[in-house]
Amino acid sequence: MKIPGKMAKEVLKNSVKPPATCNYPYEKAEMPEGFRGRMEFDSEKCIGCRICMRDCPASAITITKVGEKLFEAEFRLDLCIFCEQCAESCPKGAIKATKEYELAALDRVCHRITFHAKVKDASGDGDVTEAA
Amino acid sequence: MAQAIFGILVFPGFLFLCVAGVFAEFFDRKFHARLQNRKGPPWFQPVADFVKLCAKEDIVPEEADPFMFKAMPVFALAAVAAPIFYIPVWGADALFSFEGDLIVVLYLLTIPTLTFFLAGWYSTSLFSMIGAVRCLTQLFAYEVPLFLALLAPALLADSWSITGLVRYYSDHPFYWLFNIIGFAVSLVVLLGKLEKVPFDIPEAETEIVAGAFTEYSGRLLAFFRMVIDIEMVVAASLIAAVFLPFGLGFGPIVGFALYLLKVTFIIAVVSLLRTIFARLRIDQMTDFCWRWIAPAAILQLVINIMLKGVIR
Amino acid sequence: MAKVTVPIGPQHPALKEPANFSITLVGEKIIQTATRLGYNHRGIEKACEERTYLQDIYLLERVCGICSHVHATNFVQCVEEIAGLTVPLRANYIRTLVGELERIHSHLLWLGVAGHEIGFDTLLMYTWRDREAVMDILALLTGNRVNYSINTIGGVRRDITPEQIAEIRKMVDHCEERTKYYIEVATSEPTLAARLSGVGYLSQDDAFNLSAVGPTLRASGVDRDIRRDDPYCAYGEMRFNVITDDHCDVYGRTLVRVKELMESYSIIRQCLKEIPDGPIVVKAPRKIPAGEACGRYEAPRGECFHYVRGNGTDKPERVKVRASTYANLQAVSKMMENNNLADVPIIIAAIDPCFSCTDRCVELKGDERRHTDWGSLRRSGIEWYRKHRGIDFTSVSKRLQEMRGGS
Numbered sequence: 001m002k003i004p005g006k007m008a009k010e011v012l013k014n015s016v017k018p019p020a021t022c023n024y025p026y027e028k029a030e031m032p033e034g035f036r037g038r039m040e041f042d043s044e045k046c047i048g049c050r051i052c053m054r055d056c057p058a059s060a061i062t063i064t065k066v067g068e069k070l071f072e073a074e075f076r077l078d079l080c081i082f083c084e085q086c087a088e089s090c091p092k093g094a095i096k097a098t099k100e101y102e103l104a105a106l107d108r109v110c111h112r113i114t115f116h117a118k119v120k121d122a123s124g125d126g127d128v129t130e131a132a
Numbered sequence: 133m134a135q136a137i138f139g140i141l142v143f144p145g146f147l148f149l150c151v152a153g154v155f156a157e158f159f160d161r162k163f164h165a166r167l168q169n170r171k172g173p174p175w176f177q178p179v180a181d182f183v184k185l186c187a188k189e190d191i192v193p194e195e196a197d198p199f200m201f202k203a204m205p206v207f208a209l210a211a212v213a214a215p216i217f218y219i220p221v222w223g224a225d226a227l228f229s230f231e232g233d234l235i236v237v238l239y240l241l242t243i244p245t246l247t248f249f250l251a252g253w254y255s256t257s258l259f260s261m262i263g264a265v266r267c268l269t270q271l272f273a274y275e276v277p278l279f280l281a282l283l284a285p286a287l288l289a290d291s292w293s294i295t296g297l298v299r300y301y302s303d304h305p306f307y308w309l310f311n312i313i314g315f316a317v318s319l320v321v322l323l324g325k326l327e328k329v330p331f332d333i334p335e336a337e338t339e340i341v342a343g344a345f346t347e348y349s350g351r352l353l354a355f356f357r358m359v360i361d362i363e364m365v366v367a368a369s370l371i372a373a374v375f376l377p378f379g380l381g382f383g384p385i386v387g388f389a390l391y392l393l394k395v396t397f398i399i400a401v402v403s404l405l406r407t408i409f410a411r412l413r414i415d416q417m418t419d420f421c422w423r424w425i426a427p428a429a430i431l432q433l434v435i436n437i438m439l440k441g442v443i444r
Numbered sequence: 445m446a447k448v449t450v451p452i453g454p455q456h457p458a459l460k461e462p463a464n465f466s467i468t469l470v471g472e473k474i475i476q477t478a479t480r481l482g483y484n485h486r487g488i489e490k491a492c493e494e495r496t497y498l499q500d501i502y503l504l505e506r507v508c509g510i511c512s513h514v515h516a517t518n519f520v521q522c523v524e525e526i527a528g529l530t531v532p533l534r535a536n537y538i539r540t541l542v543g544e545l546e547r548i549h550s551h552l553l554w555l556g557v558a559g560h561e562i563g564f565d566t567l568l569m570y571t572w573r574d575r576e577a578v579m580d581i582l583a584l585l586t587g588n589r590v591n592y593s594i595n596t597i598g599g600v601r602r603d604i605t606p607e608q609i610a611e612i613r614k615m616v617d618h619c620e621e622r623t624k625y626y627i628e629v630a631t632s633e634p635t636l637a638a639r640l641s642g643v644g645y646l647s648q649d650d651a652f653n654l655s656a657v658g659p660t661l662r663a664s665g666v667d668r669d670i671r672r673d674d675p676y677c678a679y680g681e682m683r684f685n686v687i688t689d690d691h692c693d694v695y696g697r698t699l700v701r702v703k704e705l706m707e708s709y710s711i712i713r714q715c716l717k718e719i720p721d722g723p724i725v726v727k728a729p730r731k732i733p734a735g736e737a738c739g740r741y742e743a744p745r746g747e748c749f750h751y752v753r754g755n756g757t758d759k760p761e762r763v764k765v766r767a768s769t770y771a772n773l774q775a776v777s778k779m780m781e782n783n784n785l786a787d788v789p790i791i792i793a794a795i796d797p798c799f800s801c802t803d804r805c806v807e808l809k810g811d812e813r814r815h816t817d818w819g820s821l822r823r824s825g826i827e828w829y830r831k832h833r834g835i836d837f838t839s840v841s842k843r844l845q846e847m848r849g850g851s
Binding site: 004005007008011012014015017018020021023089 | 163165166167168169170171404405407408409
């Protein structure tokens with residue numbers, strides 16, 4: 001008759017090793033390069049072709065014209081599926097994926113992220129505002 | 133009189149059991165987690181669970197008998213807290229003792245299992261009735277080996293009270309080594325009594341949701357969980373007193389410290405055993421108990437009978 | 445003794461996804477099983493007809509979380525066949541690599557789930573800890589731990605670099621050692637064998653007649669594997685064994701899956717050594733010409749079948765998905781005979797059920813038929829729930845509209 005408890009040696013060895021879990025949220029896991037997190041938009045490169053809007057599987061992007069060759073983008077994070085097809089379809093590379101993945105919010109309206117158009121002669125970088 | 137009331141309510145009575153139960157559950161869960169390469173809960177987790185459960189609503193099913201449904205946790209708590217008065221905690225003396233208290237303690241420890249059965253039965257829900265029936269089936273399988281294994285040392289010591297038994301073994305050092313087979317049997321049966329893997333069949337989460345406790349919620353469930361914790365402490369104390377009766381002549385402080393160490397050791401062994409096994413089916417469990425465990429207990433009894441003749 | 449009918453599901457701790465098995469018991473013995481599905485039906489096949497081919501890849505990926513690459517690749521293969529595209533060889537190798545990585549993580553997940561169903565939580569914790577290494581590699585290669593989105597019509601979207609290849613090799617070595625340990629535990633732990641042996645017996649004839657697929661079929665001794673019988677992606681160039689077993693029970697299915705893990709490691713090593721240089725994608729047209737194609741893929745659970753029909757526009761006309769669990773479910777009722785209630789979770793878990801994959805069809809009751817559009821279908825659904833179940837969304841949606849500023 002086989003002796004039960006085959007895993008006894010392994011579990012006893014593991015009891016003195018440090019745990020394999022990480023203490024989230026005090027220690028956060030770092031995502032690798034190329035991770036498909038939240039999208040970000042560079043309005044200077046956008047030409048308003050709206051291919052990203054057509055190709056988005058979730059219809060999460062809205063490009064609006066705010067001036068002569070100036071476009072702003074609104075991303076709806078509650079619809080986005082983070083597939084990065086918009087970044088791939090954009091002929092000018094105006095959309096990139098960041099590594100940010102902690103996007104949970106208590107209110108759904110916080111998930112609408114607008115990237116305003118950068119006026120060419122203003123200083124400072126494009127601001128990310130959350131629609132009220 | 134005042135000393136008796138203090139003994140019943142505070143130490144080694146109800147308050148001590150609550151604190152010891154909290155510690156026992158924490159230690160069991162932490163050790164189990166570390167064996168599985170995880171972190172485990174913080175020290176206050178059992179208290180937090182108790183407080184949270186008490187804050188939730190008690191839901192009594194429509195078809196259940198409300199009085200019996202609510203009374204079962206109270207019966208279980210009373211029955212599981214009583215045996216500690218007869219088990220020596222700080223050396224060779226218990227709070228009260230009389231000839232035959234070993235049998236009384238064993239019967240008192242059977243009552244919680246019966247209340248689990250009745251709790252499941254009076255819930256009248258499908259899963260709880262299946263869990264209740266499994267509870268009783270498991271009781272029939274492990275009760276005989278448990279009784280035999282615990283009575284064998286008493287036979288050798290010629291005394292039916294735990295205090296007398298412990299005193300006999302302190303007077304004759306190293307005689308407790310004769311009871312090693314009984315110790316092993318009682319550790320296996322302890323898993324069945326406490327309903328831990330591989331014998332947690334009455335409460336199999338993936339098969340019958342929560343067994344007899346399926347319909348319990350709120351304060352009633354909090355008290356049932358407390359009963360399970362205190363049962364772990366009391367049963368481990370009983371086994372420590374009967375099978376590990378050494379080092380008891382050094383006074384109350386050292387005796388109490390040794391008692392804590394013995395109980396922690398037994399809980400650690402239970403934790404280890406519940407980490408490395410899979411859950412058995414009820415028919416496999418009764419088969420295993422009647423085929424291997426009961427003969428081992430009978431063997432221990434026979435050895436003790438023969439030894440008694442030799443030593444006399 | 446009286447007969448009792450126990451409902452396992454749709455909400456039950458044993459099931460990871462909702463399905464209903466009504467089990468009739470006498471004591472603890474099972475007499476009859478009735479299966480009922482449909483809790484996970486999301487209308488994906490219909491939704492595919494409203495989206496372009498490119499958007500459909502991402503939709504079909506989300507049919508299932510564990511076999512997401514299977515559905516995406518199968519769909520893309522069908523579309524490429526209709527359009528007459530030849531996918532470059534490097535892209536096929538990358539698809540094979542990701543497919544085998546997915547098989548590893550799925551089988552390790554299954555091992556943990558099987559351990560949990562029989563009360564062996566330690567096995568769950570250990571296998572899922574080792575699975576994290578595979579998930580990290582997939583995040584490195586494709587950008588996400590689940591739903592890899594590596595496919596596009598005409599090839600793959602990302603290339604692999606030599607550094608990534610080195611990481612994959614390290615991970616495969618580590619996982620192979622751990623898998624050898626799990627094979628040892630599975631074969632020599634008596635409590636495990638006591639729970640898994642003799643349970644869920646399915647004879648070879650029954651497996652064949654009830655159209656079982658995948659490890660469920662191979663554990664009954666039938667030698668069938670789509671990767672070898674009808675090669676797709678780069679499997680035609682790989683050399684591997686098809687694992688079969690004669691136990692015909694849950695223990696056999698465990699052995700088949702664990703040994704398939706070892707084969708997957710060998711396939712991945714071959715992929716990494718023999719991957720050719722070249723482009724990873726060919727340009728695909730937006731409007732796929734009219735035609736139809738069907739594709740088969742050996743998912744970790746068995747054979748997955750897709751059918752796509754195009755009519756010359758940029759949206760498909762019909763997409764049909766028949767996932768492997770749908771084929772295996774017929775066998776579950778047969779497997780449950782003469783077993784105990786305690787065996788139900790492990791028998792259901794042994795076919796590696798993925799009810800999200802399964803629920804694709806609808807049962808039509810009565811003779812009334814109506815043509816409707818999305819908007820009125822949604823409104824009639826809201827109205828039905830208000831009338832029959834008393835669930836009213838008007839206050840919630842009014843509040844949401846106010847918060848959004850009446851958009």
